Amino acid sequence: MSDRARILDSIRRAPAARLAHPGSYESPAVSPSWAAFAAGLRAAGGESHGPIARAVLSETIASVCRSRGDGPVRIDPALVSELGPGEWVPLDLEAAPEALADIHVLVSRGCVGVAENGAVAVPIVEPALARALFLCQHLVLVLEVERLEADLHGGFARFWSTEPAGRTVWISGPSKTADIEQTLVLGAHGPRTLAVIGVGDRDA
Amino acid sequence: MDVALFIPCYVDQLAPSVGIATVEVLERVGCRVRYDPGQTCCGQPFVTAGEWSQARRLARRYLDRFAGADAVVCPSASCVATVRRRYAELSLGDTRVVKEVGARTYELSEFLVRVLNRPDVGARFPYRVALLQSCHGLRELHLGHPSEAVEIEDSAPGPTEAVLRAVRDLELVLPDPPDECCGFGGLFSVQFPEISTRIGRSRLVALAATGASHVTSTDASCLFHLEGLGRRAAFGPRPIHLAEILAWSEER
Amino acid sequence: MSLPLDRAARVALPTTESVQHHETAVADLRRRRDDALARVPDLQALREHAAAIKGHTLGDLGTYLERFEEQARAAGAVVHWADDAPAHNRIVHDLLAERGVHRVAKSKSMLTEECGLNPYLEARGIEVVDTDLGERIVQLEGEAPSHIVIPAIHRRRQEIGALFHRTVGSPEGEHDPVVLTEIARQDLRRRFLSAEAGITGVNFAIAETGSLVVCTNEGNADLGMHLPSIHIACMGIEKLLPRLEDLPAFLRLLARSATGQAITAYTTVVTGPRPGGELHIVLVDNGRSRLLADPEQRGALACIRCGACLNTCPVYRRTGGHAYNQTVPGPIGAVLAPAFRSDREASTLPFASTLCGSCSAVCPVGIDLHGQLLAWRARAPFGGGRIRWVARLGAEVLARPRLYRLVGGLARLAWPLLSRRWPGNPANAWLEGRELPPHPGASFRSRFRLWSQGSRSREGSRSRGGSGE
Numbered sequence: 002m003s004d005r006a007r008i009l010d011s012i013r014r015a016p017a018a019r020l021a022h023p024g025s026y027e028s029p030a031v032s033p034s035w036a037a038f039a040a041g042l043r044a045a046g047g048e049s050h051g052p053i054a055r056a057v058l059s060e061t062i063a064s065v066c067r068s069r070g071d072g073p074v075r076i077d078p079a080l081v082s083e084l085g086p087g088e089w090v091p092l093d094l095e096a097a098p099e100a101l102a103d104i105h106v107l108v109s110r111g112c113v114g115v116a117e118n119g120a121v122a123v124p125i126v127e128p129a130l131a132r133a134l135f136l137c138q139h140l141v142l143v144l145e146v147e148r149l150e151a152d153l154h155g156g157f158a159r160f161w162s163t164e165p166a167g168r169t170v171w172i173s174g175p176s177k178t179a180d181i182e183q184t185l186v187l188g189a190h191g192p193r194t195l196a197v198i199g200v201g202d203r204d205a
Numbered sequence: 206m207d208v209a210l211f212i213p214c215y216v217d218q219l220a221p222s223v224g225i226a227t228v229e230v231l232e233r234v235g236c237r238v239r240y241d242p243g244q245t246c247c248g249q250p251f252v253t254a255g256e257w258s259q260a261r262r263l264a265r266r267y268l269d270r271f272a273g274a275d276a277v278v279c280p281s282a283s284c285v286a287t288v289r290r291r292y293a294e295l296s297l298g299d300t301r302v303v304k305e306v307g308a309r310t311y312e313l314s315e316f317l318v319r320v321l322n323r324p325d326v327g328a329r330f331p332y333r334v335a336l337l338q339s340c341h342g343l344r345e346l347h348l349g350h351p352s353e354a355v356e357i358e359d360s361a362p363g364p365t366e367a368v369l370r371a372v373r374d375l376e377l378v379l380p381d382p383p384d385e386c387c388g389f390g391g392l393f394s395v396q397f398p399e400i401s402t403r404i405g406r407s408r409l410v411a412l413a414a415t416g417a418s419h420v421t422s423t424d425a426s427c428l429f430h431l432e433g434l435g436r437r438a439a440f441g442p443r444p445i446h447l448a449e450i451l452a453w454s455e456e457r
Numbered sequence: 458m459s460l461p462l463d464r465a466a467r468v469a470l471p472t473t474e475s476v477q478h479h480e481t482a483v484a485d486l487r488r489r490r491d492d493a494l495a496r497v498p499d500l501q502a503l504r505e506h507a508a509a510i511k512g513h514t515l516g517d518l519g520t521y522l523e524r525f526e527e528q529a530r531a532a533g534a535v536v537h538w539a540d541d542a543p544a545h546n547r548i549v550h551d552l553l554a555e556r557g558v559h560r561v562a563k564s565k566s567m568l569t570e571e572c573g574l575n576p577y578l579e580a581r582g583i584e585v586v587d588t589d590l591g592e593r594i595v596q597l598e599g600e601a602p603s604h605i606v607i608p609a610i611h612r613r614r615q616e617i618g619a620l621f622h623r624t625v626g627s628p629e630g631e632h633d634p635v636v637l638t639e640i641a642r643q644d645l646r647r648r649f650l651s652a653e654a655g656i657t658g659v660n661f662a663i664a665e666t667g668s669l670v671v672c673t674n675e676g677n678a679d680l681g682m683h684l685p686s687i688h689i690a691c692m693g694i695e696k697l698l699p700r701l702e703d704l705p706a707f708l709r710l711l712a713r714s715a716t717g718q719a720i721t722a723y724t725t726v727v728t729g730p731r732p733g734g735e736l737h738i739v740l741v742d743n744g745r746s747r748l749l750a751d752p753e754q755r756g757a758l759a760c761i762r763c764g765a766c767l768n769t770c771p772v773y774r775r776t777g778g779h780a781y782n783q784t785v786p787g788p789i790g791a792v793l794a795p796a797f798r799s800d801r802e803a804s805t806l807p808f809a810s811t812l813c814g815s816c817s818a819v820c821p822v823g824i825d826l827h828g829q830l831l832a833w834r835a836r837a838p839f840g841g842g843r844i845r846w847v848a849r850l851g852a853e854v855l856a857r858p859r860l861y862r863l864v865g866g867l868a869r870l871a872w873p874l875l876s877r878r879w880p881g882n883p884a885n886a887w888l889e890g891r892e893l894p895p896h897p898g899a900s901f902r903s904r905f906r907l908w909s910q911g912s913r914s915r916e917g918s919r920s921r922g923g924s925g926e
């Protein structure tokens with residue numbers, strides 16, 4: 002008998018305890034606010050900017066990047082076209098991991114944000130983007146304010162109604178650890194800082 | 206009201222004054238107290254030791270003795286929790302009797318507040334007193350709000366706190382953390398003496414830090430443990446059972 | 458009479474200072490958990506929902522495993538099944554050996570700890586680097602994690618500074634956590650870039666989509682799965698959830714219960730390998746299906762390893778995790794021990810609890826931990842000890858009121874003797890660090906007799922002791 006057959010067999014021989022699935026979770030109706038998201042993000046060690054008008058997005062990105070100090074800035078290619086003219090260097094999707102490790106600031110797009118915990122969903126279909134998200138020193142995510150949900154249930158429903166299950170990371174604040182005497186240190190392996198820039202005009 | 210007294214074996218033998226105080230308090234609030242000397246032990250030590258066949262014998266005895274009572278009052282939350290919560294797991298046969306006797310067996314402060322609605326028994330105790338919540342009282346009998354239960358919004362004090370707050374001139378304080386176990390645990394205290402005393406000492410430090418002159422609890426067993434530690438270390442507030450505080454009245 | 462954990466506690470946390478340090482660190486986690494959960498308006502409903510999903514999934518686990526396998530395959534993953542730890546280790550090793558892999562970056566996984574994967578691979582010439590900072594610390598120290606969420610919680614910064622000085626060449630005397638973390642970052646980054654395969658644990662797996670869910674704060678699991686071309690994910694069969702939609706309830710509870718964060722910094726959902734890469738999923742039983750067949754104990758399979766029950770446990774706080782001598786310590790560890798081990802020590806762990814019930818009260822998925830500990834005790838009274846006759850004798854006495862009175866009277870006479878330590882004194886275990894209470898005086902029942910005869914001596918309630926029998 003294969004291990005597979007043995008395991009399934011032994012599970013099936015266990016006395017049945019069929020319990021109904023509780024169905025979908027009804028979370029309390031709260032409307033998402035950027036202020037709540039910003040608070041959630043702050044608690045997670047990140048910083049929020051905005052919400053800003055689309056017209057000043059390029060400017061804002063440039064200023065956030067500048068505030069991170071000197072070093073190579075790379076932009077998610079999917080975002081470059083939106084930003085219009087500027088000195089944007091798109092992320093090289095063919096770059097070797099070693100090269101990605103030199104990125105100082107990476108700017109990418111968040112797909113859905115969650116107010117209760119400051120998390121932002123980032124699809125990671127492109128391997129280079131997936132790596133860069135964790136190898137860069139500083140991360141900047143652009144999020145449409147309209148794509149904010151109050152809690153994670155809403156966030157999941159919103160995100161996966163349009164995206165395939167695929168590969169996705171929900172990011173809440175910078176990389177962190179408290180493994181040495183509970184002292185919180187930002188930048189354990191991944192980005193040392195995370196900034197989320199809200200674009201659009203829902204409640205400021 | 207007629208009340209059957211259940212004085213658990215360890216109170217009977219090791220803390221008789223707690224039993225007497227319980228009678229005094231109950232009589233003061235107008236109860237007629239009966240005491241059946243045929244009672245001994247609820248079986249708790251055997252439940253915790255895993256000796257369930259022995260526990261069953263004692264549980265059946267308890268049910269026999271108290272099946273007819275309207276209310277059984279006991280100055281020990283852990284024994285009440287055994288009767289009310291653990292008997293159901295022992296497969297004792299008639300589940301109706303188990304349920305009924307369990308529902309009618311009360312810890313003293315619970316009885317005063319939830320049955321008689323008399324948190325004030327006319328006691329006076331002019332000291333600062335730290336409350337050591339009994340874990341079984343807290344989490345099995347809901348005599349207070351355990352600190353884990355952050356979802357509970359009800360801020361009214363539970364019965365144990367309520368009766369203490371009604372005592373004149375008593376200043377009630379809680380240690381920090383407010384309701385960690387004292388480390389007694391019955392059999393645990395002798396199977397794991399090092400751990401038990403480590404826990405107890407740290408509770409003692411927390412209790413002493415409140416500046417209280419006394420520490421009180423619904424359970425004399427927890428107090429024995431703290432008293433034993435305190436006497437060895439010559440340190441810490443003086444243990445006094447809840448019933449003894451409630452029995453302390455103006456004329457003293 | 459003292460049981461193994463009691464002796465082990467003296468070794469694991471030998472000094473008052475080490476106990477205090479551990480106690481404070483762990484209690485702090487519990488406080489953070491309280492603060493975080495107090496801010497969740499729908500907490501009770503959320504916990505019940507999560508528990509119901511776990512209960513449902515475990516009740517139909519076979520179906521969900523097959524569905525998961527089918528979907529994961531459809532997404533391009535390779536699914537392996539391992540009956541036990543050796544099978545698991547063999548599968549992982551074969552995968553690595555066939556591809557000529559010598560360097561592996563591994564992120565936190567209690568399952569691979571349970572299976573002893575590191576020593577197995579190292580003995581076969583494969584270098585495994587634990588990349589979670591806490592795991593890295595215990596790996597360099599040559600010890601096991603002492604906590605399931607914070608592996609090096611028992612270590613102080615000075616010890617970690619000295620360890621890094623010895624092993625990764627940090628400056629002598631440096632023990633600032635920020636500096637030490639930066640040193641580890643630089644060292645591990647190099648190792649990530651040169652790793653040929655990544656091994657990760659799995660927090661949840663989704664049957665409907667064949668997805669894996671991995672939660673970390675450091676991002677180390679992500680580097681391990683996105684950098685090398687081979688990703689091996691090792692998971693216990695109990696990690697399944699039916700649908701992606703079921704996941705948020707658990708994510709909302711997990712980090713809050715663990716560290717008081719609203720969610721971990723990274724929650725990665727992976728379905729199939731990345732383009733050009735390989736994804737292998739190893740489904741491990743190793744005793745879980747046996748536990749599933751045990752109606753009293755199967756509830757423990759709902760555990761999401763948040764560590765809240767450890768953090769609140771008065772016992773764990775003062776023993777440290779190593780004293781438990783097994784992968785998962787604390788209340789959940791004591792519940793799992795007899796299910797996975799058949800040695801006598803394991804049967805004593807369910808006794809290592811005061812039954813205060815705080816563990817059950819904090820468990821986000823509603824496992825009745827102290828109830829399960831009691832149920833284990835009923836199967837092996839006294840931890841399988843040979844003192845059952847004491848219990849019998851005790852029950853015989855307590856079942857006979859007159860005999861009980863007699864024994865009580867004798868104990869009263871012997872009180873001064875019992876209060877002192879001497880070889881063979883039955884009270885010796887109590888007398889470790891404690892005194893007996895003062896002589897109690899006459900028993901309640903004899904005082905009550907006097908009372909009801911009309912001589913209502915109020916003596917008794919004023920002070921304990923004094924009067925004698």
Ligand code: SF4
Pocket residue numbers: 714759760761762763764765766767789816819820821822823824826
């Ligand atoms: S048993 Fe419950 S509290 Fe303990 S680690 Fe598991 S999920 Fe967390």
